[in-house]
Amino acid sequence: MKQIFLVLLLFAIQQATIAQKADPCNHVLKGTILDIDTKAALPYAVVKVKGTKHITQTDINGRFQIKNLCDEVNTLIISCFGYCDTTCQQFHKNIQRPKIYLKQQVKTLNTVTITAGKDKEQGTASISQQTITKEALTNIPTQTLASAISEVEGVTFTSTGNNVQLPVIHGLYGNRVLTLNNGLKHGFQNWGTDHAPEIDVATAHSITVVKGAAGVRFGPEALGGAIVVEADPLYLNEPLKSRIGTGYQTNGQGYFANYEIGQGLKNWSYHLGANYTRIGDLQTPDYSLTNTGKEEISVNGGLRYHLTNWDFKVYYSYVNQDLALLRSSIANSGTSFVRAINADEPVIIQPFSYDINEPSQLTQHHLGRVEINWRYADDAKLTLRVGSQINQREEYDVRRNADIPIIDLDLVTNDYQLEWKHPDWSGLDGLVGLQVFTQNNDNNPGTQTTPFIPNYNTLRFSGFIIESLKKGKNTFELGLRIDQESNNVRGREVNQNLFRDEYSFTNLTASLGYIRQISESTTFRTNLATAWRTPNMAELFSFGQHGFKTSFGLLRYYANDEGQLRTDRVIALRESNVSPEKGYKWINEWQTQTKTNTYTFTAYANYIENFIYDRPLAVIGTIRGPMPVFIYDQANALFMGADWTWEKRWSQSLTGTFGVSYLWSANIDKNEALINQPPITTSYKLLWKTKGFWKVQSSQFSIKPSYTFKQFQAPRTVRPDELIDGSVVITPDSEIFDFRDAPEGFFLLDIAWRFKVKQFGASFSVQNVFNTRYRNYLNDMRYFADEPGRNFLFTINYMFNAKSATK
Amino acid sequence: MKTVDYFKKYSIYALLLVGVLFIGCTKDDDDPAPENELEVITDVKLIFTNTNDANDVVTARAQDPDGPGVQELAILDTINLGVGKTYTLTYEIFNNLETPGENIGDEIKDEDDEHQFFFSFSNNAFANPTGNGNIDTASDPINYNDNDGTNPVGLSTTWTTSTTQLTNGTFTVRLQHQPGVKTATSGATDGDTDFNLPFVLNIR
Incomplete structure (x- = not known):
């Protein structure tokens, strides 16, 4: 059984539709499948209607249409290579062509994964950046944040001993590299090389290193770059x-x-x-x-x-x-x-x-x-x-x-x-x-x-x-x-x-x-x-x-x-x-x-x-x-x-x-x-x-x-x-x-x-x-x-x- | 859909409330409390008193006027002792960054089991003790007049100068802070240095 990390992005249309009393199997579903990040159309994605034999593929513009549905409310299962499978519940017939966004599947290679296609923080898309996934982080759970990301080229760490290690991005460190801890600037005594951010890498889900000046997006201290630490993304519909x-x-x-x-x-x-x-x-x-x-x-x-x-x-x-x-x-x-x-x-x-x-x-x-x-x-x-x-x-x-x-x-x-x-x-x-x-x-x-x-x-x-x-x-x-x-x-x-x-x-x-x-x-x-x-x-x-x-x-x-x-x-x-x-x-x-x-x-x-x-x-x-x-x-x-x-x-x-x-x-x-x-x-x-x-x-x-x-x-x-x-x-x-x-x-x-x-x-x-x-x-x-x-x-x-x- | 509407409404109020509450927090602008510096020594005075003549007193001062600041330590005086005389050496040790100045000598006395003075000097500058002092070898002779109960302290020491003259010799006094380290055999490199003052010594 293929193990799939299910990411559910539900943008199903919730507007109530007026029930039509006619031939029960004449409902039509239309939609467009898009990449959540790039908004690019996804052609050849497979769209299945759960519990039926209806199956179709999106066209070159990411569009699909399914006719002769008996139920007004349907659950769609959409899969596309390289993307997470997505389930859309309560997918209604609608006047407009609803858009469904798919999220790219995070590769679970057992190494530092350079996910070029990962969603970059807005305002930093044109800056060189790399992400390290949880898999790689759990390799050495005893290491510090800085040594974990020093695998990224251009990133090293400066330290005061082995316990206090700070990331260096292109020669800059300390309070020129902003550590974004779950969306917040990590607020600590950030002086020189003496103190390291109090972040336990073992609890991070992913760490992204932004190698350019990302001050516009993250604030003044991102002069030399930023380190974005993210906790578990709390996906819905995930088994225990x-x-x-x-x-x-x-x-x-x-x-x-x-x-x-x-x-x-x-x-x-x-x-x-x-x-x-x-x-x-x-x-x-x-x-x-x-x-x-x-x-x-x-x-x-x-x-x-x-x-x-x-x-x-x-x-x-x-x-x-x-x-x-x-x-x-x-x-x-x-x-x-x-x-x-x-x-x-x-x-x-x-x-x-x-x-x-x-x-x-x-x-x-x-x-x-x-x-x-x-x-x-x-x-x-x-x-x-x-x-x-x-x-x-x-x-x-x-x-x-x-x-x-x-x-x-x-x-x-x-x-x-x-x-x-x-x-x-x-x-x-x-x-x-x-x-x-x-x-x-x-x-x-x-x-x-x-x-x-x-x-x-x-x-x-x-x-x-x-x-x-x-x-x-x-x-x-x-x-x-x-x-x-x-x-x-x-x-x-x-x-x-x-x-x-x-x-x-x-x-x-x-x-x-x-x-x-x-x-x-x-x-x-x-x-x-x-x-x-x-x-x-x-x-x-x-x-x-x-x-x-x-x-x-x-x-x-x-x-x-x-x-x-x-x-x-x-x-x-x-x-x-x-x-x-x-x-x-x-x-x-x-x-x-x-x-x-x-x-x-x-x-x-x-x-x-x-x-x-x-x-x-x-x-x-x-x-x-x-x-x-x-x-x-x-x-x-x-x-x-x-x-x-x-x-x-x-x-x-x-x-x-x-x-x-x-x-x-x-x-x-x-x-x-x-x-x-x-x-x-x-x-x-x-x-x-x-x-x-x-x-x-x-x-x-x-x-x-x-x-x-x-x-x-x-x-x-x-x-x-x-x-x-x-x-x-x-x-x-x-x-x-x-x-x-x-x-x-x-x-x-x-x-x-x-x-x-x-x-x-x-x-x-x-x-x-x-x-x-x-x-x-x-x-x-x-x-x-x-x-x-x-x-x-x-x-x-x-x-x-x-x-x-x-x- | 009603629950959703309700939620929307509720959330907006919650958002506003949270925002106002947090931003409304009053700024506290406390000053840091003044601290009683225990470690700073700014002035050390060596007092050599002739054991036969209480009016024959030789003093030599060292000063670091800004304590932990960048100003260089200044050895203000040379030690000029007489030939073939016996002196008792005592000290005045102060932190003058505080007003009035704090007598560190009293603190050393209180913590005498954690402190010891060590010395080094030009070889055979003294008839007693002989040699070059106990900074290099802790067991070398020094005439300590006091002890902490077991081991010497050195707030008072006795010196008999040599019968030959000495010009531009050296006399270094070092105070070591040795909490839990001080023993009968501990030396001038054990613990931390409270002061280390190289004076010029003349005997004539």
């Missing part, structure tokens, strides 16, 4: 499905368990899921990475109620993370920093443990969302989305009062979004939206240190319009957005004097896109977009020690009359020369799909005015000894690069995917390198699907060698001891430098085998097969320790009631 899974990984002796249950009824649908993960200290080939474990609990649930024209969805998720950071990264004195940075092995190595000690981050994230869709016409829809998020973060550091959090913040985020997908306006297909976004950050008292981040309130009003026009083989896309953001900030100086600041910005962003179907097999898409972003609170106001760094925000330092750097007062934003970031990204994608080959080439240029970055400034003498100091700085920066993927189907069962990413970036004011930019990466993934054997119904084997080059664009190296003994003198105008050389390139090999036996699914994978010793340039911990060594990962899951929805 529940799955339990567990697994074990050798590195860190990690284990996890998850459970999910979901069902779609005629009008109702629900989904519930829970996940628990625990990992202890990870291990490099040579030593244990003391204090690198994590513990994570997540729960999520969704409920949907569907009426003919109305659709209601409620969603809630909760994530609780306790993340340890490498103990050796904290040098509480300058001398030990120098020792730690020059050591081949971390200074502190202890036997394996699950304990999470300082430094660590404890976060809880609640997300609640209500979405109401009113489809008041066939091609028009009104959506209201209201969301509320509470993010509580406590960070513990190695210090005198280690049991008291050094950072203790509550961040409340509220979103109100009203979107109107308007009806066809002489060929224009579009979306108009109004958004209100508020954020309220509060320091909880009792940290016994000057708050690293001030208290603040942000209020933003936004309006956007996105229109697309399809003319033959051309599609044009235009977007405009206006944002008005105001901020109110209250913080403490080091002498505990209060400082306040109030500032607001208004900005217009625009996006222009074009898609051309050059031939049957080749598509070209190009997108030019502007984007802007206000400097975030950490970039402006951070002060003091956080992790191994002592950082000063843009408003926290100034040069006095003698040109010496001072940090004794806070500058008001309007008196400073700090400006918001403005980005201009031009991204082009060519895609050619032949019978066995798919080539995708993406090239881009991104110019960012007032690009904000933090860089090592000096090693400053303090009472405790010399300490490394980082400052935030602004410069105009240019990023250019290309991603290329080549997918080849060698045979029915063997597919290979080659990928390479290249990025060039520079500070063009000073004509010098930027720091922490992704190096060139390349990989080849071979996927072999075997036929069933013995009791195994299906199995697939994958092998993925990859090579990451040394970052040859890294800044020069100035060692901390050279700064301490004064042989190198650094001023704020000196050329950028780093404390350590960029690590050497490295080769990794990953293999995985997945198989299915009846209702059981299992996988076995090995990461870093050769136990390679390496450091990753994009990991802040590269100063102190190697990356984890070989890891064996086993997973097993069992599907209850795995009855397929058959029609």
